[in-house]
């Protein structure tokens with residue numbers, strides 16, 4: 646088992662009287678890309694601000710590389726690098742001079758360290774140009790290089806692909822995977838975009854309304870979907886059909902005009918038809934589709950609060 650680099654235990658943040666982050670626990674291992682996926686307002690940034698020491702926890706504990714943020718703040722945050730807001734850089738200086746300036750704020754960072762991280766983010770050909778000439782993707786990469794200078798164990802990125810074009814997103818994806826899988830960093834990345842997480846992450850946790858609903862590896866997410874189908878049916882009485890199916894099969898059904906839409910184990914499809922027939926509901930047309938991870942994400946986040954294993 647790989648080493649736990651980030652250990653979040655029962656983390657809670659209360660603003661006013663509302664729990665915006667509600668008893669969240671998870672671990673991130675060395676060498677993995679961990680995705681923190683949730684709709685806007687779910688509590689991702691609030692969680693990240695607590696992990697980075699930018700906001701106090703209301704309850705809970707956080708350990709980074711074994712160091713408690715509460716008891717050993719300096720040591721804990723020294724093991725962490727990240728870009729929480731947009732990377733801060735002086736536009737009229739070169740990327741390299743920005744790096745040198747940043748390095749001067751810490752003890753013991755050598756020119757060689759700078760060269761290494763610049764190479765790691767593949768900016769060696771452009772690093773002597775002024776930052777104002779960089780694309781957003783290039784600025785992000787220099788920002789990441791800066792945050793790697795003090796040799797952290799975990800890199801934390803809050804929605805880093807916001808505003809990037811598809812090529813920039815692709816580049817960032819390859820580069821973050823390389824950092825985790827080849828260099829052994831933990832990479833923790835938040836996003837509200839499912840497909841992005843699917844292509845990038847080894848494991849994904851879904852957060853909604855401050856609650857962490859499930860954490861699974863991508864393989865487990867895929868496996869969890871096998872054997873289910875998504876059914877869309879045009880029926881003579883959608884309201885009644887919704888009621889009956891919800892009652893008999895204990896699943897959630899979306900009804901809209903004459904259409905009902907739900908997900909169910911494949912082997913139960915014939916039972917659905919029989920049940921509807923028995924209740925004098927005519928099926929006018931039916932469409933079967935594979936359940937997608939997107940369906941699951943929407944289901945999970947729209948029923949937020951229900952614990953899902």
Ligand SMILES: Nc1ncnc2c1ncn2[C@@H]1O[C@H](COP(=O)(O)OP(=O)(O)O)[C@@H](O)[C@H]1O
Nearest residue numbers: 660661665683684685686687688689690691692
């Ligand atoms: N400083 C704050 N004071 C009060 N409420 C806040 C503060 N920061 C965030 N919130 C609230 O907490 C919730 C989660 O916000 P946030 O963590 O930014 O979500 P996300 O990053 O997932 O979009 C939102 O309802 C937001 O309005």
Ligand SMILES: [Mg+2]
Nearest residue numbers: 689690691803
């Ligand atoms: Mg946010």
